[in-house]
Amino acid sequence: MSEDMEVYATEILDWLKKHILIEAVFWNIISIILIYVGSRILIRITNKLMSHMVIHKSRGPIKFDVRRANTIGKLINNLISYTINFITVLMILGQLGLHLGPLLAGAGVLGLAIGFGAQSLVKDVITGFFIIFEDQFGVGDVIQIDQFKGTVEEIGIRVTRLKSWTGEVHIIPNGNIKQVTNFSVHNSLAVVDVSISYESDVDKATRILKEVMTELYENSDNIMKEPEVLGVQMIGETDLKLRIIVECRPNSQGSVTRIMNAELKRRLDENGIKMRG
Incomplete structure (x- = not known):
């Protein structure tokens, strides 16, 4: 009789473990989905807030140049999106059971190593910030960089996208921009x-x-x-x-x-x- 009870108890424990594992996996999947959806919603909200701020600054009592406001707004949107996406990836990895402490420490060391070998990337980012804050050109301006002439579609933290009048899109690293002719500043x-x-x-x-x-x-x-x-x-x-x-x-x-x-x-x-x- 005792052996039957032990077998029965073992079966119940196995059943509970199996269902607890299934439930844990289920809730992990739900958590990952919620984290991903929440990050998308947060990015949309911040983008709309930035658009609203740009419109407000352009129409408010203290006027802000529309070209510059649009350019800075797009850059900040990109930075916010990158930050939220990075945090989202970390949270999803945490839900999968990975320990983030050693991962972040390893990422810091890897980032330091990459930093020494990615001087051109750092140069692109710094040049991009100077382009924006010195207002050399903005989104919607018609400019010429070297032999490329067209309308600025986007100024990112690393590259500038330029669309020519025939439809080609030129992607130019900011660090390669030495001289710019802006055709949209004056009449x-x-x-x-x-x-x-x-x-x-x-x-x-x-x-x-x-x-x-x-x-x-x-x-x-x-x-x-x-x-x-x-x-x-x-x-x-x-x-x-x-x-x-x-x-x-x-x-x-x-x-x-x-x-x-x-x-x-x-x-x-x-x-x-x-x-x-």
Whole structure:
């Protein structure tokens, strides 16, 4: 009878151990899922808070430059995301039974070793911070770095993403940025030379140019100041060049120039003034 009781008790203990293990695994899985979902929600909340702060700073009584606010906001979002993801990984590893003390100590030693061999990475990060806080350029600016020209899509802690007007995305390490040309800080200047035949009436051509430019100024949002028709810029053997300068919004000189060329050609043809190529 006692042997039967011992066998029965052993079976009950095995059953309890098995179910306790299953329950522990189940709750570990639930905890991991909750940690992961919570981290995603926290990242979303912080991103929305940063967006709200950027809007508030841009519209509040103490105004903050929108370009710079957007750039710093994206950088802080990246840093927060990296930090939350790192803490999430540590918490998940803890749920899996790994001891975090030795792991963090080993990570510190490994980080020190990597630091000696990753000087270029440190250089990229430091250069990125100086780019942002010196406001050299911001997200949405049109810039040129070496032979790459395009719109800044993102300034990260290590790289800058630049999208060219033909759609290519250039990823440039911040440490490699030596010289930058920013086309979005000040108004641009459109310079158009109109070549007319040597026999044409210069006064009449100049009057037509002024009329056309006045009309374009009144109807275009990209032209910031009254265009100037400077007059005869150069006298050639067979033609005269009349120069026009127009102050435009940043990076709009190309579209303004195309509109000017089309309208000037049409009006000069209507008035019988021949243009030279």
